Amino acid sequence: xxxxxxxxxxxxxxxxxxxxxxxxxxxxxxxxxxxxxxxxxxxxxxxxxxxxxxxxxxxxxxxxxxxxxxxxxxxxxxxxxxxxxxxxxxxxxxxxxxxxxxxxxxxxxxxxxxxxxxxxxxxxxxxxxxxxxxxxxxxxxxxxxxxxxxxxxxxxxxxxxxxxxxxxxxxxxxxxxxxxxxxxxxxxxxxx
Amino acid sequence: xxxxxxxxxxxxxxxxxxxxxxxxxxxxxxxxxxxxxxxxxxxxxxxxxxxxxxxxxxxxxxxxxxxxxxxxxxxxxxxxxxxxxxxxxxxxxxxxxxxxxxxxxxxxxxxxxxxxxxxxxxxxxxxxxxxxxxxxxxxxxxxxxxxxxxxxxxxxxxxxxxxxxxxxxxxxxxxxxxxxxxxxxxxxxxxxxxxxxxxxxxxxxxxxxxxxxxxxxxxxxxxxxxxxxxxxxxxxxxxxxxxxxxxxxxxxxxxxxxxxxxxx
Numbered sequence: 275x276x277x278x279x280x281x282x283x284x285x286x287x288x289x290x291x292x293x294x295x296x297x298x299x300x301x302x303x304x305x306x307x308x309x310x311x312x313x314x315x316x317x318x319x320x321x322x323x324x325x326x327x328x329x330x331x332x333x334x335x336x337x338x339x340x341x342x343x344x345x346x347x348x349x350x351x352x353x354x355x356x357x358x359x360x361x362x363x364x365x366x367x368x369x370x371x372x373x374x375x376x377x378x379x380x381x382x383x384x385x386x387x388x389x390x391x392x393x394x395x396x397x398x399x400x401x402x403x404x405x406x407x408x409x410x411x412x413x414x415x416x417x418x419x420x421x422x423x424x425x426x427x428x429x430x431x432x433x434x435x436x437x438x439x440x441x442x443x444x445x446x447x448x449x450x451x452x453x454x455x456x457x458x459x460x461x462x463x464x465x466x
Numbered sequence: 467x468x469x470x471x472x473x474x475x476x477x478x479x480x481x482x483x484x485x486x487x488x489x490x491x492x493x494x495x496x497x498x499x500x501x502x503x504x505x506x507x508x509x510x511x512x513x514x515x516x517x518x519x520x521x522x523x524x525x526x527x528x529x530x531x532x533x534x535x536x537x538x539x540x541x542x543x544x545x546x547x548x549x550x551x552x553x554x555x556x557x558x559x560x561x562x563x564x565x566x567x568x569x570x571x572x573x574x575x576x577x578x579x580x581x582x583x584x585x586x587x588x589x590x591x592x593x594x595x596x597x598x599x600x601x602x603x604x605x606x607x608x609x610x611x612x613x614x615x616x617x618x619x620x621x622x623x624x625x626x627x628x629x630x631x632x633x634x635x636x637x638x639x640x641x642x643x644x645x646x647x648x649x650x651x652x653x654x655x656x657x658x659x660x661x662x663x664x665x666x667x668x669x670x671x672x673x674x675x676x677x678x679x680x681x682x683x684x685x686x687x688x689x690x691x692x693x694x695x696x697x698x699x700x701x702x703x704x705x706x707x708x709x710x711x712x713x714x715x716x717x718x719x720x721x722x723x724x725x726x727x728x729x730x
Contacts, residue, residue: 276624276625277620278625281616281623295527298529298533299527302521302525302526306521311518323529324529328536331537406516424513445482449473455513456509
């Protein structure tokens with residue numbers, strides 16, 4: 275008989291380690307996808323996945339049986355990503371003034387039409403670098419809210435619950451993130 | 467005409483606004499707002515994640531193998547807490563212990579002198595041997611209810627296409643039925659009617675599960691689930707389990723209560 279999450283959690287609590295294996299196997303992909311989108315780095319994502327399950331295992335006695343395990347572990351992963359981003363952001367800000375400003379207008383002017391030529395591929399990857407850089411400018415809260423809304427398709431209500439903030443605050447974070455991205459990516463607008 | 471603010475446009479893009487219909491109507495008639503929305507959407511299209519690295523179907527097992535070593539101390543702690551025995555073996559030991567303690571209590575109460583009984587009765591209406599029996603009963607019943615609850619929860623959430631293999635659950639139900647009888651008899655002798663009533667009802671459900679074939683259809687499983695739900699047995703088990711836990715925590719340990727009696 276295939277155990278559902280609630281039954282597997284009950285078994286883990288009773289000391290059956292194999293039941294936790296079931297939960298790990300069932301939710302690893304989702305957590306990896308989220309962590310990669312948040313961290314944009316495979317190594318960090320793997321670290322988050324492992325850390326999330328370890329934390330979940332240690333805290334499983336505090337998990338409310340009526341709650342959804344998938345939501346619970348997702349929340350642990352989001353918080354772990356948030357903390358890591360926050361730590362890195364703080365460290366990064368110390369060096370932020372050293373970052374050179376690129377000349378976006380030059381970049382845009384060079385973007386050719388729609389041929390997948392080597393030049394275009396190169397420029398696409400440059401745009402990607404620019405986008406990555408813009409995303410990195412967001413605070414941990416803005417980035418988390420944006421990733422959950424934009425990539426993960428989570429509703430504002432879910433984001434608010436996961437981040438433990440009011441819905442209005444979650445909306446604001448998404449909006450602020452979009453505004454900042456617009457500012458950073460404005461020169462690329464003529465791309466299309 | 468009042469234009470839509472930027473945050474309203476962002477909300478509209480993600481279909482999150484409180485009044486999407488109004489925004490939609492406005493956008494249909496306002497070229498300026500439509501153009502601002504296009505600009506936002508154009509920019510957001512650029513924001514894509516780097517392509518997601520492939521993770522095959524065995525990825526979950528890989529993660530498990532990686533974290534297993536780190537979980538080991540935790541697992542050992544959990545296993546030690548259950549005396550590294552399978553749960554059915556633990557139940558058997560508790561049942562035997564319960565019988566031994568019960569018989570010892572009966573034997574020692576026969577040997578207690580009338581003087582001692584009179585002295586103890588100044589402080590408590592129960593003899594120490596009775597307190598021991600009740601405490602052991604509460605602990606054993608608490609564990610029994612935990613295991614029964616787990617089984618019932620698993621059955622309640624079970625599902626699957628075609629024939630469902632419940633042989634493992636069935637075996638557990640049979641073991642729990644045997645233990646249940648023992649606890650019910652002991653509870654009757656101790657005079658705990660609430661536990662007796664619950665164990666009586668629980669036994670009927672456990673018997674029903676134990677008597678099922680090892681593979682059942684979804685319809686048969688539904689009948690078992692309906693039976694569990696209609697009797698509200700899970701709720702009753704939870705309530706009595708909580709009471710038992712509270713009583714067990716409040717009940718003084720016999721040694722200390724004996725010492726207290728001697729000192730006074």
